[in-house]
Amino acid sequence: MEKGFDNEKYITLQAEHIQNRIEQFGGKLYLEFGGKLFDDYHASRVLPGFEPDSKIRMLQSMMDQVEIVIAINANDIEKSKVRGDLGITYDEDVLRLMDIFRSMGFMVGSVVITRYENQPDADAFRRRITDMGITSYLHYSIPGYPYDTDTIVSEEGFGKNEYIETSRPLVVVTAPGPGSGKMATCLSQLFHEFKRGVVAGYAKYETFPIWNLPLNHPVNIAYEAATADLDDDNIIDPFHLEAYGETTVNYNRDVEIFPVLRSMMERIVGESPYKSPTDMGVNMAGYAIVDDEVCRQAANNEIVRRYFSAAVEVKRNGCGERALEKIEILMNQAHITTNLSPARSAALLKAEMTGKPAGALVLPNGVVVTGKTGNLLGAASALLMNALKGVSGVADDVDVISDNVLEPICHLKTEHLHNTNPRLHSDETLLALSVSSVSNPLAERLIDNADKLRGCDAYFSVIISATDEKLYRTLGINVCCEPKYEQHRFYHK
8 A cells, every 4th residue: 555654753753742742831741632542543544654553652652751541421431332433331441441551561540530420330330440459530520611611710610520640741631432521631630730839731632633734635524524423623723823824724622612721721820821722732643744645545535435434324223314414515525426436336337237235345456356246155255255366366266265165154054053144254254264274275375465455445235244344344444335235124133
């Protein structure tokens, strides 16, 4: 894949910039960390060359200075809110994050439960993590937050929150997802630090939108597409334009809240160190783009992926029409259509020719391969096999897995597991390929080349099964499906 982003340059610039911000505030900085710390696949898709773990690697370069605090909203605990990408609840994700951070050598100081109002499940969660030896703190709901600054910046507001004991100069406040209270946690800490005579600062680390790219740059439009369900809009930062005469990009919620945030900081520290939302940020991603055209193309592809994802969501659940409509507007803004990838037209053509579901994938060299539904393999399995052949230099008409291997598996599914569909899913096909590799060198070659499919785009003429989609994503293959099912029925697995 072509590179458009210098990952090492980014890590170096980002660490230097955060270090400068720590020094600016006298040696103590609370850094609100938006987005995903170690699995930022959106950034890696729109900025080819960006590694999904870039942000955590940057923090590892400052390991001795970093302390991590994880925030979780008590209401999210009470509602058993689930991370859509992982399928686990936010409270379980807190434990997952702690394990990962600690396995990397980071100091995870504590967990803060925000918006606390004696919720029973939040109390149970706190008892659970206390028994595990995890230190926790409570931050309470504040009437009038975030607009009633008189109450917020008082003993009845931030003053009621428990002070989080920290020992490192850089306190990274992260969370399982949005709405967890990261910013309020940082500001509450500033309030308590200044009461104790400690000089400290606050900054925000959001990768997108990239402030020094144009408003209509595809990378920034792709961010809007990714957050279409949140009603986030990229806008010109009016405060930055007024203060410096410089056009920068931010998103609507930060711009809307900035006057309130500035007022809070003025009450806490005497004056706000920032004249604009852009000033608060520490994002250096824009300076690490080395091939703008490559990033533009990658971002346009991501916008289209987001369109199909939203369209499938509407088909599956009957909701999300507004998000889909917004992405359609963004596609017009970017001057692209759903036919941006040649894989889509190839998949639809193959489906039309065979009368059954089909798929297509663009290999790293630009060649498009297809897969059709057969007697033993579904479209996703057939496409995966043909794609593996393509990156392994094996001819398409060579049978790498014998029918003698496939047929017993199909028999097991229907006769003993009582599955009505005898065709193999893609994970079952990989297992069959693995078994075949014991005696077939070609099968071993295909398995050895599976990583070459990472970052490729696959399109299907129908919505594929969750099993197939999960396997494709595990392999790092981007999946788009036409928003329709293979069969007309009311319930779909």
